[in-house]
Amino acid sequence: MSNPSWNVTTTSDEVAAALSSHIQGKTVLVTGISPDGLGLDFCRAIAAHSPSLIILAARNPSKIAAAQEYLAALYPSLQLKPLTIDLCSLSSVRSAAQEINSTVAKVDVLVNNAAMHAKELVRTEDGLETSFSTNHIGHFLFTNLLLKGGAMKEGGRVVNVTSNSFRRGAVVWDDPNFLKTPFGEGWAAYSQSKTSNVLFSQALADKFKDRDVYSYSLHPGLINTAMAKKMDMDEFAVKFNVTLHWKTFAQGTATHVVAAFDPTIESQNGAFLADCQVKPITEPEAAWATGKENYDRLWKLSEELVGEDFA
Numbered sequence: 576m577s578n579p580s581w582n583v584t585t586t587s588d589e590v591a592a593a594l595s596s597h598i599q600g601k602t603v604l605v606t607g608i609s610p611d612g613l614g615l616d617f618c619r620a621i622a623a624h625s626p627s628l629i630i631l632a633a634r635n636p637s638k639i640a641a642a643q644e645y646l647a648a649l650y651p652s653l654q655l656k657p658l659t660i661d662l663c664s665l666s667s668v669r670s671a672a673q674e675i676n677s678t679v680a681k682v683d684v685l686v687n688n689a690a691m692h693a694k695e696l697v698r699t700e701d702g703l704e705t706s707f708s709t710n711h712i713g714h715f716l717f718t719n720l721l722l723k724g725g726a727m728k729e730g731g732r733v734v735n736v737t738s739n740s741f742r743r744g745a746v747v748w749d750d751p752n753f754l755k756t757p758f759g760e761g762w763a764a765y766s767q768s769k770t771s772n773v774l775f776s777q778a779l780a781d782k783f784k785d786r787d788v789y790s791y792s793l794h795p796g797l798i799n800t801a802m803a804k805k806m807d808m809d810e811f812a813v814k815f816n817v818t819l820h821w822k823t824f825a826q827g828t829a830t831h832v833v834a835a836f837d838p839t840i841e842s843q844n845g846a847f848l849a850d851c852q853v854k855p856i857t858e859p860e861a862a863w864a865t866g867k868e869n870y871d872r873l874w875k876l877s878e879e880l881v882g883e884d885f886a
Contacts, residue, residue: 577837581851583796586825587620590832590851595624597836604630604675604682606660606714607689608642613736613795614688615642616824617831622650630679632658632671633689662689662713663699665881672720682726684835686734687714687772692765696758703880704752706761710768715775715877719885722783730787733779734834737772737792737847745863746770746873751880770864771873773847773856778870780845782886789841791834794849798827 581590591598598621607614608631618629629646633639639657646653656679660671675682693705703712714735721727744766750756753764772792779790798821833840833851840846846853856865863869878884 576843576853577833577839577851579852581829581833583822583850584826585829585851586823587617587828587832588623588825590829590837591620591624594832594836597838598624598626601626601683601836602628602630602679602681603684603686603835604632604658605686605688606632606662606717607736608633609635609638610641610645612688613798613824613828613831614686615645617686617688617828617835618642618646619649620825620828620832621835622646622653626653628654628656628679630656630658630675630682632660634659634661634663660713660717662709662717663703663705665701665713665716668713668716669720672717672725675721676725679726681729682721682731684732684734685718685721685727686736686831686835687718688734688736688831689714690736690738690768692761694761696753696761696764698752701880702752704764706764706768707751707771710765711771711775712877712880714772716881716883718775718779719883722786722788723885727788730783731789732835733776733788733790734831735772735776735790735792736831737769737794739769739794739849740766741769741773741864742766742858742861744770746774746869746876748872748876751876771877773864774870774873775877776847777845777865777867778874781867781870782874784844789844791840791845792847793830793834794847794854795827795830796822796850798822798824 605614661667691709697705699708776790776792
């Protein structure tokens with residue numbers, strides 16, 4: 576159990592200060608780096624506590640460069656490494672993994688933070704629906720290539736950033752790339768990808784439990800990122816009859832820091848977190864997002880889609 580005083584208002588700066596000794600000397604790789612995204616704010620929060628290296632990964636080199644400039648201005652001695660990776664291209668993912676495995680001795684923490692919500696049905700060069708590819712399949716392949724005799728062969732933490740949208744839909748097992756299933760505005764595809772983030776964390780915790788691998792999924796909350804603006808959250812609230820509760824960037828990334836560094840949650844390997852605390856998934860409507868049968872099925876499907884067998 577993490578610090579019981581941490582909650583919805585706790586900031587990443589507060590959590591990072593409390594976990595400073597666990598951040599110091601660590602090599603941290605974060606996907607989805609953007610000047611207006613949660614990944615960069617997470618990096619900002621931990622940068623004050625002497626990580627050994629932060630690897631900034633994104634598809635757009637100009638966004639990586641802007642992030643480097645921002646962090647370097649705050650912490651001139653901070654060691655940074657750019658990494659170009661397109662999660663909608665399995666060849667790009669393989670190249671990025673090869674670069675890390677050949678140049679970085681060890682990645683202590685991998686934060687699979689990149690995400691998108693595709694409102695229109697577009698498939699990648701590999702035939703994958705783009706939300707599913709970006710949010711899960713690309714991260715599945717990248718993570719496993721680092722674990723398979725690479726920079727994470729000795730273990731580490733894997734953090735998969737999901738959202739509460741996992742509660743709105745399961746994996747479309749028979750048609751994950753929406754070849755026949757109506758796509759609409761992409762909500763089923765997005766929910767599928769977020770459910771996959773939750774199941775992937777459970778699978779990693781189980782399959783690599785003897786290799787010191789700890790994996791968690793988390794819901795950061797609602798933050799006014801570029802992605803949230805593109806999703807039109809007011810329309811979302813009406814569509815799903817929910818009340819919007821906004822957080823600041825620092826409040827949103829607080830749970831990132833807990834999942835990445837807090838030693839007290841190791842006994843709850845594979846757990847889902849929100850508002851800086853482990854939140855067991857018990858709601859009947861989200862039964863598809865938990866359990867060995869579901870995560871084993873997702874693992875097999877993911878292996879088939881990337882064309883490679885892992886653990």
